[in-house]
Amino acid sequence: MNSPMKDCLKNILVFLITFIVCVGTLLLVCQIPQSAIQKNSKKSAEYFSGHEGFPLLIGDKINSRSDNYADCVLLNVIYNMDSDNSFKAIIADSYYRHDGEDASDDYEDAVFNGKNPNNEYSRYWHGSQVFIRPLLTITSIEGIRLVIFGLLLALNIWLAALLVKRKLYSAAAIYFISMLLVEIWMTAFSLEYVMSFLVMTGACIAVVYAKKRATYIFIATGMVTCFLDFLTCETLTFTVPVILLLVIRSKYEALGSFKSEISKIIKYGLAWLISYGLMFSAKWLLVYAVLGKSAFINALQNAAFRIEGTVTVDGLGLGEAVNLWQRLSGVILRNLACLFPVGSHVTSSMVFGLALGTLAVLGAVFYLFRKEPTDGKFIGLLLLIGLIPYLRFLCLSNHAYIHYFFTYRAQMATVMVIFSILVFSLSPSYVLGKNNKAGKTGKKQK
Secondary structure, eight states, rough: OHHHHHHHHHHHHHHHHHHHHHHHHHHTTTTTTTTHHHHHHHHHHHHHSOOOSSSSSSBBBBGGGGGGGHHHHHHHHHTTOOOGHHHHHHOOEEOOTTTTOOOOHHHHHHHSSSOOOOOEOOTOOOHHHHHHHHTTOOOOHHHHHHHHHHHHHHHHHHHHHHHHHOOOOOHHHHHHHOOOHHGGGGGGHHHHHHHHHHHHHHOOOOOHOOGGGHHHHHHHHHHHHHHHSSSSSSSSHHHHHHHHHHHHHHHHHHOOOOHHHHHHHHHHHHHHHHHHHHHHHHHHHHHHHHHHHHHHHHHHHHHHHHHHOBBBBSSSSSSSOOHHHHHHHHHHHHHHHTTSSOOOOHHHHHHHHHHHHHHHHHHHHHHBBBBSOOOOHHHHHHHHHTTTHHHHHHHHHHHHHHHHHGGGGHHHHHHHHHHHHHHHHHHHHHHHHHHHHHHHHHHHHH
């Protein structure tokens, strides 16, 4: 049996094991009866009823918008899981919904008034309930958010310790500064926001431990991202670990040719993307098998809408519909805007000016203080990875246009790329030393 065939079988085995663990864990937590989560579901319903669906937590800063709506719908799905028929329950993801009412009213009706589920949210796995459903037995939404944010902090402390142990101080600084610049603290206020960061951090830890098994790591990561995430900033679980992998390899071993390195990145990317896509496909095929053709078509139609569905100027369906160019340019500008401390009255020209001005300043710093020679191969690889978030925004332009206030965090990878290029390519002391040396030489010649 040749090596490619062995590698293929190993990849399939990793996929199957990950799938079994994900679905098995989901089936297990669904055995927790509704009565065990009743008390804290009521407390959670009261919390959502007393808070806005999309509140701004700091003034009118657009990147401080939380998402109670998504969390409320998720808890509605979790509450309505039928523990007596758990397999069908995890496929259908039924919940109570009344058209025209707020999500908080629907959830309150289900919990307090015993309204039976009448709708399904089957296009996602809603795998985050492997954390949430057990926690609902002991605390409500506010406590659950704090516990899961605490888990994220613990994972990042673990990652920091690993990077420091391996003397990757610059990589650690770049990683954590980039986290801060995408308002990582906001993940403490929305379950929807935190899942991709949990997977991303776990993948980074795995890469540090076993970088030679990166393909397996990205297969599992793509699947777990699809399983847990609610379509937020999912590309982070590929881009950030692969940036870290490049930095580690550049420190401890010589990078190969640009062609060989880009081939590896494409291989890892395909492993992540195919696994991510197959995990979605598995859910939709199960929807077809269990719920029928109409539910399957509904899942496909919703996915297609996220790609090119109509959006309006305000993104909320209340204004004039935008054309293709306005949507594609708008999705980039909206997501870029959230990287800056701007309010809701920011204009497209202001965002363009801020982005262009920032790049101009950083470009000047790079030009003046770069090492000679610079590592063009390393920079080129990083820049290609840094473009991935924008490709994602364009491919799912409807979704990223409307939900820019959380999709923008995918740009953490781009921020990491820019800082990595600067940190690993600049040497002010080298430049100053060269100038001093030149001056001394000139003095002697004089």
